[in-house]
Amino acid sequence: MISTAAPNQDVLLFGPFRLAASERLLTRDGVPVELGARAFEILLALVSTPNEVVSKNDLLSRVWSGVTVEESSLRVHVASLRKALGDGRDGARYITTLAGRGYCFVAPVSRVSSTSNRVSAVDSVGLSPHANLPSRLSRIVGRANDIAKLSGDLIDSRLVTIVGAGGVGKTTVAIAVAHQLEDAFGGSVLFVDFGMLSDPALVSTAVASTLGRSVQSDDATPSLIAFLKSRRVLLILDTCEHLVETVAPLVARIIESAPQVHILATSREALRVEGEHVYRLDALACPPDSQGLTAEAISEFPAMQLFVERAIASGASLELSNAEVPIVADICRKLDGVALAIELAARRVESHGLQQTAALLDEQLTRLWQGSRTAPPRQKTLQATLDWSYGLLSDIERSVLRRLAVFVGHFTLDAALDVVTIETLDRSTVLGAIDGLVAKSILATRPIGAMMRYRLLDATRAYALDIRVDDSDAVELATRHAMYYQRWLEQTGAQWPTYSTGAQRAPYFAALNNVRAALNWCFGGNGRIDIGVRLAAAAAPVFLAVSLLTEGCRWSERAIGALDDATRGGAEEMRLQAVLGVAMMFTRGNDEAARVALDRSLAIAEGIGDAPEQMQVLNLLHTFHHRTGDFRAALHYARSSLSVAKIIATPAALGLAHCLVGSALHHTGDLGGARAVLETALQSGPSQRPTSTIYIDYAHYNYAGIALARTLWLQGHPVQAMELANRSVKEASSMAHPVAVSRALVWAVSVFLWAGDLESADANADALISHAESQAMGPYLAVGRAYKAMLAIRLGDARAGVENLQQCLKELRATRYELMTATFNISHIQGLAALGRFNEALALIEETARRLESSGNLFYMPELLRVKGSVLLAMPQRQVNDAEICFTQSLEFSRRQGARAWELRTATDLAALLAAQGRPDSARRLLQPVFERFDEGLETADLKAAGHLLAGL
16 A cells, blocks of 8 residues: 655655655756646655555555546656656656556655754754855766755755765766755755865864854954854865864864754765764665676666766767676775765876776876866866875875785775884784774775675775885885785685675675785795695685686695795695696696696695595596596596595594595496495485585585486486486575586586486576686586587487587597597487487497597497497398397396496386387387386476387387
8 A cells, every 4th residue: 555654745856856744845956847636646645655565556546545446547747747747758756567467666766854943944043045056067977866855854854964985977977966954944055165274273164154144353263153153055165184183173062052054075084073964975776796798787887877978068979888897896896985086087088098098097197087177176187186095194194095005805904904014013003093094084894794894996906005115114024015915815724615695705705806916926026936836726726715716726826836945846846737637727728738637736745644635636536537537547546545544533534535536437338336334424424524625526425426326327317317407406596606506517417318308408508608607617517519519409409509519529539538438429329320420439439449448438338339239220221130239238237236227227228119010029128127117206207208109019
């Protein structure tokens, strides 16, 4: 039902409109807007409950009470109301339609009471409205919510200070609020610009003269207070930061002595007086640094919207393609969403073009770009704004600011105190200076997790870095910075893999920019390589833990190349080689360089007797050989890991080792052994971690689950297999770890394809492709596309399927990713046969059989033999006897492995052959006992085919 929470004495404000319910009057910028009675009632109902859906029935019952009308009448009046409001013009949005539900008022609404204890549009006796309020911008981007919130806060609190960094838009927002409330104050809104005033003694004089009062003494405060005592006025005091010691006591006296005066101040720091409500104005929202931004993102992020609008207004011909949108996004991020900086940069597009403007942002001359001719001097250039801010600081604050510029992005208070403190700047002095920099809006704050983070905006940091310091001081500061983050990583690195959600990882991600900066300095021309090696060894596993594989690879290679005789063969190299190996494996493929790195890491771990590290590297070597298709070697490393796990003797280590052994047994065709070991692995639980150092959080519980799903299908439990596959994909997705997600999707698709659930197979293949593209995982991307080709062959498009599958197999072999070669080859064979290319199909069968025998990947042999029999029967000259031999061999392999699923497929094909030869009894005796051993999944494709055949025998 429609809310009645808006009493008739309230005045509702939105955009340039004022809605007075008791007067049944809507005005726009003070000018009445003509509305019919029913349109007015509709508007009142919607505005009274903003951001809530009002149903069509509620509106009809309110507006046409007791009268039956068609819904079309409501639509006509809503359309006329939208026209009167200008809904949709110049980006303004007021009323939205929710199909099948009703209407919703979506613009910000503030409420002003017209009762005597709150300011409203009343007569300001003795004070004529003054016309000194600057014009409101025709369009203000991204500040509608701020303006609406400030309007309400100012009515309620009487004293509000907008605090924010230089150029963020404090004055623009304050002027917009003043215009919003102009009617509510009967036009008595006065704007005082302190930006041009340098003498504190003239503060009260400036306010008095703006009010039109004659000043006849050195102190204008008493007469000013006396004048304001009985008047209702809104004062806008702009740019108070440089005069704050004088402005603050004056404001306090006005608020105390003149109860109907409201004050809106703008300042880099709060006034800190009784009754002040501080409103911190943040920078405009910028898009994240991510791929896939399109032109639609411009309307979603105010910073980009402002840039584009100002560029076009300055004469630039700017029609953005999806390729250019990331350039605009990067410009806005570099400028931290600061409105002034964005406007200054946007003005350059007309003369320099978009790409050159972006390139110039890294050069100092951008600080001298000219802004609007009508802007205050402090805002004509970015340099002037920064100079103004710097001039407000004490000498100690300036010194601390220069040292804080060593940090990139967010940093904690602990980091600042540890890095910045020196003999001449003790911790208490630094702490006080940081408080001052925060208060003056030089240092931005943001809570991440349970701890406050600090940050210098990029323009401010660049300005601070230009302040000349002694070279030795600069080296000492960079050294302290690098050593702090080395210690921090050593203390926290082991915890990183345990954080699976974005919220948990956010506090740690915030510090990685400083780690990168420290690494760049350490390995640069004047850096400390010895610290860099230790920092890289601490950082590389962390980069992997948060899925930054390419960075882990880059810094490991850099540090390994910098090792000397003193550091070679130690714990640092052991970790660096392990990270290098695994990062190369997942991003570049399974080439020899990855194996050499892993072998070197294992040799060092064995040499120094580090069992946990041995466990981790054996895990990686098992994975390497598993991916290359050498399952005998994979089983060897899996069993070696079990031996080491028994020494470590923790449930998690044993769980991981059992997982590796079970996976290897699965591929060598020992399904019974694989199931027993995988079920043992699952008993360790999902939250256990095998060792303190995790190079790739393999989430062995999830790995064991998806491997068990495949095993269950092969053993004849299709329903359990599909349920476990679905659950494993969901578990991996919740961990938000790229390798775990990729692996789960790879194996899940195989289960769904085997079971004939092509819809689930297709959806998971699409998810795998999307995931692999976003994470730059080339081999997994080729696997996903190969699965799509398999689906095409299954669905009858053999030509396209074979062509795409051949290309994917070529890519996989180039990276030595042979894990899926057998299953892709079998599908390739079926596609070739469907196209009548039987000689190619038979040649590929022989090649695949040789590969399976040499690699130990025997569990695919029954299916390969079955497919060979089918190809022999499909040839123009059917080779019935040879086909029957193939089917018989397939049955023998299936039974030896305990692979009832393969056995059912082959028994169905052989029974069909026997029936075609006029031997239905033999066909039934073969197929019926195999079919009857299945107690679930009767609706799956293979069981339905077998059941249909039996019914016809």
